[in-house]
Amino acid sequence: MAYTIVLGGGESGLWAAALAAQKGHKVLLSDNAKLSDESKTFLHEHHIPYEEGGHILPDLAEATQVVKSPGIPDKAPVIQRCVELGVSVISEIELAFRYIGDSQVIAITGSNGKTTTTSLISHILRENGIDAIACGNIGTSLAQCVVRDPHKVYVVELSSFQLDHMYDFRADIAVLTNITPDHLDRYEYALEKYADAKGRVFRNQKPGDLAIYFREDLVTAEMLARRESPLESEVRTFGLDKVLQGAYVDGRCFCVRLGDKSYDIDYSQMPLQGIHNVYNMMASTLVALRMGLEIQGIEQALHTFKAVEHRMEPVAVIDGVRYINDSKATNIDSTHYALSAMPDHKTVILLGGTDKGNDYNMIYDLVSAKAKALIYLTTDSEKLHRAFDRLGLPTIDAHSVTEALDFVETLDLEEGDVVLLSPACASFDLFKNYEHRGRVFKEEVLARRQRP
Numbered sequence: 001m002a003y004t005i006v007l008g009g010g011e012s013g014l015w016a017a018a019l020a021a022q023k024g025h026k027v028l029l030s031d032n033a034k035l036s037d038e039s040k041t042f043l044h045e046h047h048i049p050y051e052e053g054g055h056i057l058p059d060l061a062e063a064t065q066v067v068k069s070p071g072i073p074d075k076a077p078v079i080q081r082c083v084e085l086g087v088s089v090i091s092e093i094e095l096a097f098r099y100i101g102d103s104q105v106i107a108i109t110g111s112n113g114k115t116t117t118t119s120l121i122s123h124i125l126r127e128n129g130i131d132a133i134a135c136g137n138i139g140t141s142l143a144q145c146v147v148r149d150p151h152k153v154y155v156v157e158l159s160s161f162q163l164d165h166m167y168d169f170r171a172d173i174a175v176l177t178n179i180t181p182d183h184l185d186r187y188e189y190a191l192e193k194y195a196d197a198k199g200r201v202f203r204n205q206k207p208g209d210l211a212i213y214f215r216e217d218l219v220t221a222e223m224l225a226r227r228e229s230p231l232e233s234e235v236r237t238f239g240l241d242k243v244l245q246g247a248y249v250d251g252r253c254f255c256v257r258l259g260d261k262s263y264d265i266d267y268s269q270m271p272l273q274g275i276h277n278v279y280n281m282m283a284s285t286l287v288a289l290r291m292g293l294e295i296q297g298i299e300q301a302l303h304t305f306k307a308v309e310h311r312m313e314p315v316a317v318i319d320g321v322r323y324i325n326d327s328k329a330t331n332i333d334s335t336h337y338a339l340s341a342m343p344d345h346k347t348v349i350l351l352g353g354t355d356k357g358n359d360y361n362m363i364y365d366l367v368s369a370k371a372k373a374l375i376y377l378t379t380d381s382e383k384l385h386r387a388f389d390r391l392g393l394p395t396i397d398a399h400s401v402t403e404a405l406d407f408v409e410t411l412d413l414e415e416g417d418v419v420l421l422s423p424a425c426a427s428f429d430l431f432k433n434y435e436h437r438g439r440v441f442k443e444e445v446l447a448r449r450q451r452p
Contacts, residue, residue: 001026003062004095007055007078008069009035012092015143016067018046019096022147025064030055032078061085067095070161091165093158096142098168103151105170106132106287109158109201110177110214112334113280116272117177118157119308120284125153127301128293137162153291160197170204173290174233175212175283179219180333181357195223205233212286214279215239215246236290238282240275247282249275254282256289263295270302274312274341276334310438312338316449320415323445326422327438332362335424339366346417347371350404352378353425353437360387363424367391373411375404377421379429399430401444409448419445 004020006013009031017029029043029050043050051057055078060066065088072079082089097105108118115138122134132153135145142156156171179195199220202211213220215237224231236258238247247256252268265285267278281302288298307313308328315323329335330353339349347370364387367374373394376384381397389395394411398404408419421441431437 002064004065005063006067009039012141013069014042015141016092016095017048019143019147021046021048063087065090067092089165091162092143093162094166094169096146099146104153104172106155106173107158107171107201108175109198111180113177114157116308116311117280117283118155120305121287122155123305124288124298124301128297163197163200173210173287174201176201178214178217195219199223207232209233210290211235212283236286254278265299271305276337315442315445318449321413322418324420325438325441327434329422330426332358332424335422336363338422339370342370342418344369348373348419350375350377350421351423352376352384353423354428355425377404401440405444
């Protein structure tokens with residue numbers, strides 16, 4: 001009997017344990033912290049033993065495999081013990097993949113855009129009658145889908161952490177949206193190592209599979225050039241510049257050229273706005289065409305898609321001023337894309353949080369061109385002040401969303417102005433996570449809209 005030890009009692013860990021148990025494995029779940037009552041109830045219901053408050057694991061050497069939570073770094077002592085004992089360490093995605101049967105996998109990764117692209121692909125497929133589900137890093141684990149809700153097509157969002165410890169996993173269609181510096185602390189502060197982790201999305205692909213990537217991303221190009229062998233799969237790319245084959249932007253349209261077929265789609269009235277979302281739509285359209293959909297059905301689905309929460313999400317219009325929640329912008333590149341979609345000199349920008357080594361020079365020109373005022377929503381704004389004080393804009397440090405929006409109300413805003421939460425930073429100084437930050441922002445904005 002296979003013996004599977006699962007490290008971590010979060011969503012992916014619980015369902016990895018449930019999947020292993022369903023397949024007849026002996027299972028133990030181990031968490032370094034105390035498990036919640038809900039987690040314990042789940043484990044009892046699935047007859048899964050557990051340990052909490054530390055990885056004791058007296059019988060680790062007997063394990064067939066260890067399924068590691070993506071939040072546990074390879075340098076953690078428990079992972080080092082596995083290496084010393086020769087115990088295989090895999091991810092929840094790797095485990096779940098082994099039990100998907102004949103279902104297809106569309107895998108999406110990238111530093112920016114992966115959640116929107118995952119959601120959009122799933123939406124297009126479902127709107128056109130394909131039995132698809134979005135899962136993985138987006139919320140519902142792949143293991144949970146396999147256990148409780150099998151589908152014909154799994155549209156799987158993958159973080160770099162989830163791509164670590166993948167061996168047999170293979171995507172029928174793999175999408176790499178882009179690569180920009182992020183999470184470098186997990187990769188010895190080496191961009192190459194982080195990029196190589198992202199590139200694992202193409203691992204094990206065969207002729208007949210499809211690889212899609214942003215052709216103008218230099219980091220992606222360098223990563224592909226480092227590969228020991230070229231991609232075996234078919235390749236399709238997207239970007240700004242015109243190409244004979246692939247997707248590109250032409251004015252208000254994005255164009256797709258595949259073989260002798262040509263499609264032009266007007267994106268100007270789509271719900272998703274901004275050049276970054278044009279990239280997401282191009283990648284999603286390439287996937288949908290590969291899945292055999294007609295262009296009319298794809299275009300209709302693009303028009304009915306609703307923005308993903310916390311990603312350039314419209315919140316409200318108050319006295320002609322738009323409020324936008326882009327709390328998911330936890331790095332410079334995401335905020336760059338958001339600012340690119342804003343009107344000149346009409347945007348109040350909420351920046352700041354837990355800085356991940358940001359170089360604010362990368363957005364200085366955009367902030368100069370777009371900003372009407374700046375709000376630093378953080379406990380440590382010194383670096384932001386050094387970067388932007390020379391612009392001479394109205395600026396405030398805020399330790400809460402309430403403080404930030406109180407300042408907004410003192411500004412002389414006009415119809416067409418925008419208040420944009422796009423922090424370029426993680427959220428852990430003032431909030432639990434970026435979702436919490438975004439929810440607090442939305443709740444406060446909506447409460448003010450309802451005031452007499």
